Amino acid sequence: MKNKSNKISAEYSKAIKENKNIVSATGGAKFADYSTYDLVSLPEGVAESSFGCGNPLAFSSVKKSETVLDLGCGAGLDLLLAAEKVGPEGKVIGVDMNEDMLKKAKKNIDATTYKNIELRKGMIENLPVESSSIDWVISNCVINLSTEKEKAFNEIARVLKPNGQMLVSDIVSENMPWWVKRSGILTAACAGGTISEKSYLQGLMNAGMIDCNVISRQYYEPKQMASIVVDLLPSFLTNISCCGKSIIENLLIKMASPIAKNLWSAKFYGRLTFK
Numbered sequence: 710m711k712n713k714s715n716k717i718s719a720e721y722s723k724a725i726k727e728n729k730n731i732v733s734a735t736g737g738a739k740f741a742d743y744s745t746y747d748l749v750s751l752p753e754g755v756a757e758s759s760f761g762c763g764n765p766l767a768f769s770s771v772k773k774s775e776t777v778l779d780l781g782c783g784a785g786l787d788l789l790l791a792a793e794k795v796g797p798e799g800k801v802i803g804v805d806m807n808e809d810m811l812k813k814a815k816k817n818i819d820a821t822t823y824k825n826i827e828l829r830k831g832m833i834e835n836l837p838v839e840s841s842s843i844d845w846v847i848s849n850c851v852i853n854l855s856t857e858k859e860k861a862f863n864e865i866a867r868v869l870k871p872n873g874q875m876l877v878s879d880i881v882s883e884n885m886p887w888w889v890k891r892s893g894i895l896t897a898a899c900a901g902g903t904i905s906e907k908s909y910l911q912g913l914m915n916a917g918m919i920d921c922n923v924i925s926r927q928y929y930e931p932k933q934m935a936s937i938v939v940d941l942l943p944s945f946l947t948n949i950s951c952c953g954k955s956i957i958e959n960l961l962i963k964m965a966s967p968i969a970k971n972l973w974s975a976k977f978y979g980r981l982t983f984k
């Protein structure tokens with residue numbers, strides 16, 4: 710399990726260093742839930758270092774003075790937006806397993822005036838966060854990458870205050886082909902490790918969350934799915950063309966169709982009952 714997480718982490722190190730978006734599903738649609746105001750207020754380069762699949766905060770009701778925890782915060786786009794929402798009296802904590810992501814997040818935070826964001830290195834299955842200390846858990850395209858999702862769901866319930874809430878944007882799927890599940894690259898790209906909405910909701914409820922439901926969904930085009938694999942192939946392969954079209958690219962778009970139909974981004978809400 711640790712080995713699998715290390716491989717995923719290595720892919721994200723490569724992606725953040727090379728400024729390459731490995732998350733296939735997000736494609737051009739990843740900013741659909743962000744307002745123009747949100748995006749223009751960010752320091753230069755922050756949006757480009759996002760690997761999300763939605764905007765969890767847009768579906769939350771995070772208020773001033775609250776404490777927000779972002780699971781798998783990556784380079785920190787959602788941390789900055791959360792810091793604005795909670796204000797100087799509130800606090801934002803970002804946890805990520807990847808040192809390179811955290812370095813980039815620190816750089817992005819340092820380019821702002823926010824003093825209420827704290828970064829912590831750690832696993833979402835064993836959070837370096839005190840029990841019953843968080844008002845809102847948010848996360849953007851991360852839990853699908855977990856090799857121990859049950860532990861991650863239990864950790865959400867552990868760190869939330871009584872009546873604390875959760876808003877998670879993540880990729881889910883139905884009937885993923887076996888070759889997608891087996892592929893390391895497609896797992897790091899948020900497809901191979903996905904579970905169904907039903908399993909996700911059940912996992913949250915088993916952990917003790919209540920009012921669990923999906924409040925929004927976003928679907929993708931086969932072309933967006935295929936683009937990731939195209940990016941990863943050596944250029945001599947993608948350059949093989951017929952009638953002005955890349956043969957490999959067209960083939961991949963055909964192969965991506967069954968994935969695109971069965972995979973989407975969902976926003977999950979949940980609340981912790983009083984303990």
Ligand SMILES: C[S@@+](CC[C@H](N)C(=O)[O-])C[C@H]1O[C@@H](n2cnc3c(N)ncnc32)[C@H](O)[C@@H]1O
Pocket residue numbers: 714717718721732758759760761762780781782783784785786787804805806807810831832833834848849850851854855856899
């Ligand atoms: C798809 S990226 C999303 C990053 C960020 N949430 C965003 O929207 O840009 C996934 C992130 O989760 C982190 N991650 C994946 N699995 C993790 C785990 N089990 N524990 C902690 N971090 C994890 C990766 O290092 C990476 O930064």
